Amino acid sequence: MVMTAPERSTEHTTPDDRPLPRTPREIFESLPPNPRLRAEIINGNLIVSPSGLPKHGRMAMRLAFALLPVQEEHGWESFTGNVDICVEGPRDTVVPDYCLVPVNAPLWGDREILSSALIMVAEVVSPGSKELDRITKPGLYAGCRIPVMLLIDPVASPPTVTVFSDPEDGDYRTTTRTEMGKPLRLPSPVDFDLDTSIFL
Numbered sequence: 001m002v003m004t005a006p007e008r009s010t011e012h013t014t015p016d017d018r019p020l021p022r023t024p025r026e027i028f029e030s031l032p033p034n035p036r037l038r039a040e041i042i043n044g045n046l047i048v049s050p051s052g053l054p055k056h057g058r059m060a061m062r063l064a065f066a067l068l069p070v071q072e073e074h075g076w077e078s079f080t081g082n083v084d085i086c087v088e089g090p091r092d093t094v095v096p097d098y099c100l101v102p103v104n105a106p107l108w109g110d111r112e113i114l115s116s117a118l119i120m121v122a123e124v125v126s127p128g129s130k131e132l133d134r135i136t137k138p139g140l141y142a143g144c145r146i147p148v149m150l151l152i153d154p155v156a157s158p159p160t161v162t163v164f165s166d167p168e169d170g171d172y173r174t175t176t177r178t179e180m181g182k183p184l185r186l187p188s189p190v191d192f193d194l195d196t197s198i199f200l
Helices: 024-030 054-066 068-074 130-143
Strands: 037-042 045-050 074-078 084-087 093-094 098-102 113-116 120-122 149-153 160-168 173-179 183-186 192-195
Touching: 024 037, 024 045, 037 130, 054 068, 054 098, 054 120, 054 149, 054 192, 068 074, 093 130, 120 130, 130 149, 130 160, 130 173, 160 183, 173 183
Parallel strands: 084 113, 120 149
Antiparallel strands: 037 045, 037 093, 074 098, 084 093, 098 120, 149 160, 160 173, 183 192
């Protein structure tokens, strides 16, 4: 569901005299935490979607377990689908299915990790997120210069895993795709040979 805030008079207020939210960012910031819904701001639109299915979450967790040696070697930490990322510049907010960041990465407020801190993000494609994950998010992540993006696509035929790297001018210059089940090299700064059979 995509929501764009309508134009409102500043005279409208909530029962406790706070002004009503006027922008997608203000609506987002007024939302209470809800583990059953995912709220993101992408290209100025507030997008609210249900949380992923167990299979979806399982793939993100398997990636996290696979990358644990890299995480421990570098002193990084990871999150699976439960942390907000503030895209610096437009201040969009995204919730990747997996992200790899330095410990104590800088925050926007107390809720969002700044995108400039990210080392890698991953998205797991679902039937309802195909266009967003395959087309919109690679450009968004490249635009904020996240070094590596992984796209796990179990709904493709055949299922695939794609790694994007070398962000420049809002696009990833290097793209490597393999059929799910085959090995895939995650480039620097991750530098890891991923066995994609973990997603089968």
